[in-house]
Amino acid sequence: MGSLTVPACVSTVLLDIEGTTTPITFVKEILFPYIQDNVKEYLQDHWQEEECQEDVQHLRLQAEKDKELEGFVPIPVNEAEIQQIIQGVVDNVHWQMLLDRKTTALKQLQGHMWRAAYASGQVKGEVYADVAPALRKWKEAGIKLYIFSSGSIEAQKLLFGYSIEGALLELFHGHFDTTVGPKVQSESYRKIADHIGCSTESILFLTDITKEAKAAKEAGMNVAVVVRPGNAALTDEEKASYPLVNSFEQITLHPVQ
Incomplete structure (x- = not known):
């Protein structure tokens, strides 16, 4: 598990929440x-x-x-x-x-x-330590950031709007929940690309669930599986099928021209 250099055509990052930006234990x-x-x-x-x-x-x-x-x-x-x-x-x-x-x-x-x-202030949204710095860096590079989570859009906005790292909501261009479709169906990812107004090839999807990565990949997206403490263990076949990262610091994105 090492660094991941994403194709230069990637101008958008689509993020899962649980197990990707935020510990599963938070929910x-x-x-x-x-x-x-x-x-x-x-x-x-x-x-x-x-x-x-x-x-x-x-x-x-x-x-x-x-x-x-x-x-x-x-x-x-x-x-x-x-x-x-x-x-x-x-x-x-x-x-x-x-x-x-x-x-x-x-x-x-x-x-x-x-x-x-x-x-x-009774609850603050948890994010991994590497998340906020990476999101800010990507945003400054012209990358558009979106969320796709099974949690409602309101719940997503609350988590990032009141996070332990401060207000991160302004970093995102938009949010998607399962009203767009199940996260394990490739059609959902095509719909998201259409809504954003870009090709699936220009999107990087980050998730801890290989079934979601498979669906996004079938739709034409670039994918990486995020390995975090407490996430479900991956099989050898899963490890061989997808790029793996355990920190957003390992992901290199090209600035959007």
Whole structure:
């Protein structure tokens, strides 16, 4: 695993987050536990706000769809006591998170809670030490920077807007989440290139997941697999199939003329 010199045609870098710019443990050990520990207090503090009521309504609609699932946790109707409803929402959220569900209703509430946590300084986005210096260097060289993550665009912006390295959000030209398509399908990467307005050949995609690297490569992108502590181990075949880096410092990009 050594230095990686990228073709001179590359003018854009597309970045995954978990395991690439940010430790996987940040989501599992910081963000998710924050929701579990604080959802009741958040609901009590924001109950009268329209946004909170919309979040609860969406969770209630999701609960209606989930009635047949094992262990289903209902949410009381509006006629019930407020504290009873709140406890129902808390229990439902904990149940969904225990099953590692990614429902839109759950993600919406989580996003609003994280927004409040970042803004208050209770949470700061983690990035590896090599990330911010490299992003600034690439930006100065005229490279355009984008994110493609399974996390929502709002969650992406919060992480980089309130990072341990300060406000990094201004370094990025744009953000993509899975509304553009699954990260393991090559068509998603073609759509991203079309949206950016460049060829797939002019994009370097950095990820820790070889299935994502394979999809991006099939779409015509340059790829490199980022190897970080705590990431899933790679097979010998995977190691032989893709360029590997364990720091952004190892990546050399040509300045855009």
